Amino acid sequence: MGLLVDGQWHDRWYDTKSTGGRFVRKDSQFRSWITPDGSAGPTGEAGFKAEAGRYHLYISLACPWASRVMIMRSIKGLKDMISVSIVNPLMVENGWTFEPDEGVVADPILDADYMHQVYTHADPHYSGRVTVPVLYDKQTKKIVNNESSEIMRMLNTAFDEIGALPGDYSPEELLPEIDAINKKVYDNVNNGVYKSGFATDQAVYEEEVKNVFTTLDELEALLAEQPYLVGDKITEADWRLFTTLIRFDSVYYGHFKCNIRNLTDYPNLWRYTKELYNYPGVAETVDFKHIKEHYYRSHKTINPNGIVPFGPELDLTI
Known part of the structure; x- marks a missing residue:
């Protein structure tokens, strides 16, 4: 870096x-x-x-x-x-x-x-x-x-x-809701895992990791009531959350010490992650080899020996 x-x-x-x-x-x-x-x-x-x-x-x-x-x-x-x-x-x-x-x-x-x-x-x-x-x-x-x-x-x-394919993932009428959930997810989940993993003070780490899981708990409750972050339509907000969730158990849980719970412990979030992973054209953008190689080998201050974990085994079928 x-x-x-x-x-x-x-x-x-x-x-x-x-x-x-x-x-x-x-x-x-x-x-x-x-x-x-x-x-x-x-x-x-x-x-x-x-x-x-x-x-x-x-x-x-x-x-x-x-x-x-x-x-x-x-x-x-x-x-x-x-x-x-x-x-x-x-x-x-x-x-x-x-x-x-x-x-x-x-x-x-x-x-x-x-x-x-x-x-x-x-x-x-x-x-x-x-x-x-x-x-x-x-x-x-x-x-x-x-x-x-x-x-x-x-x-x-x-x-x-x-010639782009149809589909508007940020419709104007939903932008206020999309922007609001994006901010919450960015501050506490997308960037929250980094604020936890890169913290160099114990109190700071504990504050940030609690924020991550407080927000995951809230999102779990939200997804118990509706299929996606902004009601019944997949939006940009879902894709922004998805890229953190799909990495969670493989890297953030262990490497960034976000280990209060696994993502697979959240039935609604895990169902949601698998559904988005299987959306046409999405799985081809996910490469767990590159994901794990990058985090575990690049961050020498966190993982000085560069050992890449063999697991976890994740069943992403629906």
Whole structure:
């Protein structure tokens, strides 16, 4: 794990001393939008029109933020419109790399060896963490966006007029409810497992892990009353929660010490996770080998020997 400082790569772990033992995630910096006509989106600059073959995604099969973008690309039928590169699951002194391995897809755009080279190609003086997903415009040679939640919303609607599959996972009339549940899930579950796992203070860890399970308990109760997070319709909110749930027992329970309960101990959440996993086009985006290899081998401060657990055995059939 590292970061760029004025375009120079530094192998540096998160600074939790200055935050009292807390893991604090920084905001993404590239925030333009693809739109049907190329007009400006809610943030960033204009000029990114939805066109087949113009855009490229850089993702990790291990990363839950990248995985939710891959799910949207798949369920909206955009695989032939938006090409993809997949980084190596091991992320150590050089950050994300394209070192050849099973499931890795090399960079056909810049022939980069490291993901940080994609960032400095777009901005030679970039300072910050080098994350995935990254949505890249091959025409202007710019990074459009590296915020997964915004990329999901672009893929949901921007390509509808040029052949995307039908289905609106963020309908306007449900956006207030979707945004509210997204915030709760992000703060306490998506990012909550990281705040637990990367904490370097016992009290901070205990506070954060309790928040994770308090929220899982609440979601379990909600799903006892309705099939999905926002009533009877699958929305973006479900996919954002799913990518954490599908990793929970394999990595977050043990590696991040989120071990008050297994996900499989929650009948409604587990039913829900299996249903979403079996939704057409979703299972192909889930790679447990990449997931486990990344977490257990990359985080040397947590798992210094890099031993990858053999289990758990999960039955995802419905």
